[in-house]
Amino acid sequence: MRKFFTVILTCLSLYASSQTPSFITNDIEVYIKQGMKDWQVPGLAIVIVKDGKTVLMKGYGVRDIQTNEPVDEHSKFFIASNTKLFTGTALAKLEVEKKLSLNDRITKYYPDYKLYESTSTGLVSIRDMLSHRIGTKTFQGDFTFWNTRLTRKEIMNKMRLLQPSKPFRQDYGYCNSCFLTAGEIIPKVTGKSWEQYITDNILAPLEMTESAALSNDASQHSNMATPYTTSYTNILNKVPYDKWDNLAPAASIVSTVSDLSHWLLFQLDSGRYNGKRIMPY
Incomplete structure (x- = not known):
């Protein structure tokens, strides 16, 4: 390791x-x-x-x-x-400002987003992503994304290939691509990239x-x-x-x-x- x-x-x-x-x-x-x-x-x-x-x-x-x-x-x-703490803080800030809800479904912002199971796809929320509870094992698929030329959207698209090992929301499985997905809601509600929003609203202040x-x-x-x-x-x-x-x-x-x-x-x-x-x- x-x-x-x-x-x-x-x-x-x-x-x-x-x-x-x-x-x-x-x-x-x-x-x-x-x-x-x-x-x-x-x-x-x-x-x-x-x-x-x-x-x-x-x-x-x-x-x-x-x-x-x-x-x-x-x-x-x-x-x-x-870094995940900064992403979580940013999303909490946006919820307080009523620009989103942590209970919003991912498909509200990315209608073509899919998980392995259709039921999970329709239910999965920002909160689920931040809680690592989509049913996959810890790090499942994550290390195939490190050090690659895949874009963030391409990684999100590949999450539909991750077959869960537990029922949706039943258990915890550490998931980097989940935090990626949650963070990529930020551009949808602010018009800024994740990195620009973090810089302007956390690092700079x-x-x-x-x-x-x-x-x-x-x-x-x-x-x-x-x-x-x-x-x-x-x-x-x-x-x-x-x-x-x-x-x-x-x-x-x-x-x-x-x-x-x-x-x-x-x-x-x-x-x-x-x-x-x-x-x-």
Whole structure:
């Protein structure tokens, strides 16, 4: 299984006391360095926020083992499936603004959309897509879409070929193409592409100036982490950057822990950032 050169930890929130816990001040350095050794991770970045403040933001190790360039708080990473949180937030915002309902059926926006079974096709909603409950197994079909030249619409069309393993809405099966489909509702109701809407309505208001909604040009970014894998050899080997923009609403955002601290503060302050309401609820 492919493993990226770096690991980003973005969602650790602590509630215990008004003071910074001793785990952060005394133990986390040891914990991180041991984890890097155990998992052969050359470098990572971490941000921790508590009580509306950033209590730790730091890079560890290197972002390229050939050049030994260090990881810092501005080093860029693929945030992979953390992208789904941005897509879900965008859709929730549009629902509050009454531009859509999460219960809207996909066929309302894409009349030719189909799943394997006709009954599921007629019922499947945005909410179902966000909940990973169309009846397929976890990752079923997903990895035939990575690193391909298929367009987003072509991937959506191929979902009709995925034979479910469970009845519709009965069980959970992690599904990247489901999030793609949900995200592609955004252009239908806003007139903007998913990536432009995310940039204008989330990244820009949160002052996430080091982030990008798409990742296909990752190699051109400054201070970009290099991908490696230990698969099959148990030795770090450099690999190409993945091409995920055709599944963008599920996986494509590139960011830094400096920017992601803004995202965490926004999430933990009920949709506000720097005293300004970003989410309309």
